[in-house]
Amino acid sequence: xxxxxxxxxxxxxxxxxxxxxxxxxxxxxxxxxxxxxxxxxxxxxxxxxxxxxxxxxxxxxxxxxxxxxxxxxxxxxxxxxxxxxxxxxxxxxxxxxxxxxxxxxxxxxxxxxxxxxxxxxxxxxxxxxxxxxxxxxxxxxxxxxxxxxxxxxxxxxxxxxxxxxxxxxxxxxxxxxxxxxxxxxxxxxxxxxxxxxxxxxxxxxxxxxxxxxxxxxxxxxxx
Numbered sequence: 001x002x003x004x005x006x007x008x009x010x011x012x013x014x015x016x017x018x019x020x021x022x023x024x025x026x027x028x029x030x031x032x033x034x035x036x037x038x039x040x041x042x043x044x045x046x047x048x049x050x051x052x053x054x055x056x057x058x059x060x061x062x063x064x065x066x067x068x069x070x071x072x073x074x075x076x077x078x079x080x081x082x083x084x085x086x087x088x089x090x091x092x093x094x095x096x097x098x099x100x101x102x103x104x105x106x107x108x109x110x111x112x113x114x115x116x117x118x119x120x121x122x123x124x125x126x127x128x129x130x131x132x133x134x135x136x137x138x139x140x141x142x143x144x145x146x147x148x149x150x151x152x153x154x155x156x157x158x159x160x161x162x163x164x165x166x167x168x169x170x171x172x173x174x175x176x177x178x179x180x181x182x183x184x185x186x187x188x189x190x191x192x193x194x195x196x197x198x199x200x201x202x203x204x205x206x207x208x209x210x211x212x213x214x215x216x217x218x219x220x221x222x223x
Contacts, residue, residue: 006035014037014039016038017034018033019034136153159189
């Protein structure tokens with residue numbers, strides 16, 4: 001009876017409930033029952049003391065009841081509204097990824113243009129540096145300086161060297177003769193290559209020493 005079973009297990013702790021299911025057709029107990037203890041420690045102690053214990057001529061088998069598996073819940077995704085929401089979220093996510101992809105493509109394109117601009121500017125600076133290295137300062141007969149390429153300056157120096165080779169030692173020692181020779185060479189070169197050898201100080205149109213503004217200034221003072 002339930003009273004006998006409860007009495008047996010109450011020796012080991014506080015019993016909350018004792019249930020012995022019956023067969024509805026015969027009204028007899030179905031040879032098993034459920035005992036609920038107030039604490040888990042009491043239940044463990046009862047298990048150790050009563051398992052295989054003889055009770056009314058039979059050996060008891062005592063074990064913890066296993067938890068019943070709950071019936072499978074209906075998937076929410078099967079709901080049309082839920083499915084529609086999931087599809088909308090997926091569509092938004094795809095659009096967001098596509099936008100990120102387009103942004104990355106645009107940034108890469110801008111970076112590519114920036115790199116090309118940098119390379120072009122680098123080449124320009126390289127050419128400017130090469131040009132700068134190939135240039136040197138030449139002194140015009142009027143006393144002004146002008147930047148000439150190494151090639152143009154060398155052309156003047158070669159012409160001057162050739163002209164000096166035709167002078168006598170006495171003429172080479174005369175500074176006035178040398179200056180006149182230089183002026184004549186520059187005047188000749190200016191007539192052939194005006195953009196290269198013309199003095200551009202102040203008066204941009206003068207072609208030889210007499211038209212240089214500095215020489216004109218000195219002539220006015222001498223009058």
